[in-house]
Amino acid sequence: AQKVTQAQTEISVVEKEDVTLDCVYETRDTTYYLFWYKQPPSGELVFLIRRNSFDEQNEISGRYSWNFQKSTSSFNFTITASQVVDSAVYFCALSEGSISGNTGKLIFGQGTTLQVKP
Amino acid sequence: KAGVTQTPRYLIKTRGQQVTLSCSPISGHRSVSWYQQTPGQGLQFLFEYFSETQRNKGNFPGRFSGRQFSNSRSEMNVSTLELGDSALYLCASSSLLAAQETQYFGPGTRLLVL
Numbered sequence: 001a002q003k004v005t006q007a008q009t010e011i012s013v014v015e016k017e018d019v020t021l022d023c024v025y026e027t028r029d030t031t032y033y034l035f036w037y038k039q040p041p042s043g044e045l046v047f048l049i050r051r052n053s054f055d056e057q058n059e060i061s062g063r064y065s066w067n068f069q070k071s072t073s074s075f076n077f078t079i080t081a082s083q084v085v086d087s088a089v090y091f092c093a094l095s096e097g098s099i100s101g102n103t104g105k106l107i108f109g110q111g112t113t114l115q116v117k118p
Numbered sequence: 119k120a121g122v123t124q125t126p127r128y129l130i131k132t133r134g135q136q137v138t139l140s141c142s143p144i145s146g147h148r149s150v151s152w153y154q155q156t157p158g159q160g161l162q163f164l165f166e167y168f169s170e171t172q173r174n175k176g177n178f179p180g181r182f183s184g185r186q187f188s189n190s191r192s193e194m195n196v197s198t199l200e201l202g203d204s205a206l207y208l209c210a211s212s213s214l215l216a217a218q219e220t221q222y223f224g225p226g227t228r229l230l231v232l
Contacts, residue, residue, distance in 0.1 A: 035220070044225040103216075104151070104212075105176065105216070106216075108161040
């Protein structure tokens, strides 16, 4: 069965510290997509990144970077020089696959609550 | 471009009632998916609609239903509400099938069932 595990329930850091959010996934599909979303207190899920299973290149976007490793089924997310505005719940998600292809249904991890203190 | 909009934002109902939630996707997007978020179960997929057809359905009872209109706007309905239906209901849209494109989420509708 497909599954996403975010073992860190809550993380608290002080502003300007670097922080890494872990995500481990399980799937038998050879083609799949991985995502990270941010959920601030307002509730809306904000899209951060989408990565397909054939692209293992790390990605950097400003203070955000992602490390995708198929060998360990991990897709970790690092925030460099964290800021108070980064405080939110972060979700890792996997798009569900099937014999006929990808269904588009997102399977979410339980989320990691990040608190950045000033 | 305006994002995904959902109405109403907050709703209070009593057990046994029914409720209809509305979602307007990003302009030009044709797929709408619905998710339920609760503290206990997390984020769970309800269904996806594309071109007015239900493409995929999650493991929810038949009390949960939805539809999509020709302008891609979608509604979901929950009949005979139960206390456990209290949740944040999130709608997401994608330009093509959700399987092919990134899903962008709206702010959600917070439903409280008393």
